[in-house]
Amino acid sequence: MEWLQREITLSPKSRGFHLVTDEVLSELPEVRDVQVGLLHVFLQHTSASLTINENAAPAVRGDLERHFDEMVPENQPYYQHTIEGPDDMPAHIKASMLDTSLSIPVQDGQLAFGTWQGIYLNEHRNNGGARSLMLTLKGEWA
Amino acid sequence: MEWLQREITLSPKSRGFHLVTDEVLSELPEVRDVQVGLLHVFLQHTSASLTINENAAPAVRGDLERHFDEMVPENQPYYQHTIEGPDDMPAHIKASMLDTSLSIPVQDGQLAFGTWQGIYLNEHRNNGGARSLMLTLKGEWA
Amino acid sequence: MEWLQREITLSPKSRGFHLVTDEVLSELPEVRDVQVGLLHVFLQHTSASLTINENAAPAVRGDLERHFDEMVPENQPYYQHTIEGPDDMPAHIKASMLDTSLSIPVQDGQLAFGTWQGIYLNEHRNNGGARSLMLTLKGEWA
Numbered sequence: 001m002e003w004l005q006r007e008i009t010l011s012p013k014s015r016g017f018h019l020v021t022d023e024v025l026s027e028l029p030e031v032r033d034v035q036v037g038l039l040h041v042f043l044q045h046t047s048a049s050l051t052i053n054e055n056a057a058p059a060v061r062g063d064l065e066r067h068f069d070e071m072v073p074e075n076q077p078y079y080q081h082t083i084e085g086p087d088d089m090p091a092h093i094k095a096s097m098l099d100t101s102l103s104i105p106v107q108d109g110q111l112a113f114g115t116w117q118g119i120y121l122n123e124h125r126n127n128g129g130a131r132s133l134m135l136t137l138k139g140e141w142a
Numbered sequence: 143m144e145w146l147q148r149e150i151t152l153s154p155k156s157r158g159f160h161l162v163t164d165e166v167l168s169e170l171p172e173v174r175d176v177q178v179g180l181l182h183v184f185l186q187h188t189s190a191s192l193t194i195n196e197n198a199a200p201a202v203r204g205d206l207e208r209h210f211d212e213m214v215p216e217n218q219p220y221y222q223h224t225i226e227g228p229d230d231m232p233a234h235i236k237a238s239m240l241d242t243s244l245s246i247p248v249q250d251g252q253l254a255f256g257t258w259q260g261i262y263l264n265e266h267r268n269n270g271g272a273r274s275l276m277l278t279l280k281g282e283w284a
Numbered sequence: 285m286e287w288l289q290r291e292i293t294l295s296p297k298s299r300g301f302h303l304v305t306d307e308v309l310s311e312l313p314e315v316r317d318v319q320v321g322l323l324h325v326f327l328q329h330t331s332a333s334l335t336i337n338e339n340a341a342p343a344v345r346g347d348l349e350r351h352f353d354e355m356v357p358e359n360q361p362y363y364q365h366t367i368e369g370p371d372d373m374p375a376h377i378k379a380s381m382l383d384t385s386l387s388i389p390v391q392d393g394q395l396a397f398g399t400w401q402g403i404y405l406n407e408h409r410n411n412g413g414a415r416s417l418m419l420t421l422k423g424e425w426a
Binding site (some may be wrong): 145147149185186187218220222223235237238239242243274276280 | 320321322335336337338341343344346347348350351354355381382386387388389391396397398400401404422423424
C-alpha cells in the first residue's frame with residue numbers, strides 16, 4: 001500500500017476556530033504505520049477553512065475569530081453576493097485568506113508537528129453543519 | 143508512469159478573480175486515468191495568485207476583488223517598492239495572502255472537489271498578461 | 285530512494301520577511317539529483333511563517349512587513365491572548381494568513397520557480413530565535 005484516501009465528516013462546529021487534530025487522527029489510525037510520508041487534508045467546502053496554529057491556549061482561537069471578523073466585516077456596501085445571508089460572503093473571503101488544504105509531514109508514525117502546532121477547522125458560517133474532509137496519506141508503510 | 147509534470151500557459155486575464163478549472167483540466171486530460179492521487183498546481187509568478195472558492199455565483203468573484211482592494215489598497219504611504227506602478231506592490235501582498243500553489247486530491251479520474259469548489263486564477267495586475275502554471279500529477283494510473 | 289526527509293534549522297532572523305531560498309537549498313543538495321518531484325517545506329512553529337514572493341527588490345520584503353503590521357496591529361482591545369507579549373498574538377494571526385508549508389515542483393534538479401520567485405521565512409516575533417523546518421523531498425532520482 002502506498003496511497004490511502006478516505007473521506008471523513010467532522011462533527012458540526014459553532015462559528016469560530018476549532019482544534020481538530022485528535023478528531024482527524026482518530027479517523028486515520030493508519031498514520032501510526034507510516035515511516036515517512038505526507039498527510040494531505042482537503043476541506044470540500046468554500047465557507048469554512050483549515051489552518052495550523054497554536055494547540056494550547058483557547059484564547060488564541062478566540063482572538064483569531066475576533067480579528068478575522070474585523071478584517072472581513074459583514075454587510076460591506078460593496079458586497080453583491082448577499083443572497084445567502086450576511087455571514088456568507090465574509091465566509092468565502094476568509095476561506096481564501098486561510099487554507100482549503102494542509103500538507104503535513106509524517107515521520108515514524110506521527111505528524112511531524114512542532115510542539116505547539118495543531119490542525120484547526122475554522123467554521124465561518126453561523127450554522128455551517130457537518131464538514132467533509134478528504135484525507136490522502138502517501139508514504140512508506142512499516 | 144507515476145509522475146506527470148507539464149507547464150501550461152493560461153490565457154491573459156483582466157484584473158480580478160477568475161474561475162479556471164476547465165481551462166486547467168483541458169490541458170491535463172490524463173487526470174481522467176488516475177485512480178488515486180494528488181494534483182499540484184503551481185503558479186510561477188509573484189503578482190497573481192491561486193485559490194479555491196465558489197464555482198457558481200460570479201458575484202463572489204467580484205466581491206473578493208473588491209474586498210482585497212480594500213484590505214490591500216494602492217498608494218499606501220509606507221510602500222517603498224513603487225517603481226513598477228501602483229498596482230504592483232498590492233499585487234505582491236495579495237499573492238502572499240492567497241496561494242501560489244494548490245494541492246487537490248484526485249479520485250476515480252476526477253478532482254475530489256466539493257460540489258461548489260473550483261480553481262481560481264487571481265490576476266492582481268492591471269495588465270498581467272499570460273500566466274504560467276507548472277502542473278504536477280502524482281498518482282496510481284488505471 | 286524515493287523519499288528524503290530532513291529537519292534543518294535556519295539561523296535566527298530579525299522581525300520581518302527574509303529571502304531564504306539559498307539557505308534552504310544548501311541543506312538539501314539532493315534536489316540536484318531529482319528529475320521530477322515535489323519539495324515540501326514545513327515550518328514547525330506558529331508565530332513565524334513561510335511564503336513565496338519576489339526574490340530581487342528588498343523593498344518588497346519591507347513593504348510586506350509594514351503592510352502586515354497595518355492589517356494585524358498589536359494591542360487590539362479584543363486580544364485576550366496577551367501573556368506572551370504584544371507581538372505574540374499578531375504573530376499567530378499572520379502565520380495563519382501566510383503559510384506554514386510550501387510545496388514546490390522540482391524538475392531536472394532545480395526548483396521549477398518562475399524567474400522572480402524565492403522562498404521567504406517571515407519572522408513575526410521580535411526575538412523568534414532559530415526556526416526549524418522539516419523538508420520532505422519526493423521524486424524520481426536520476
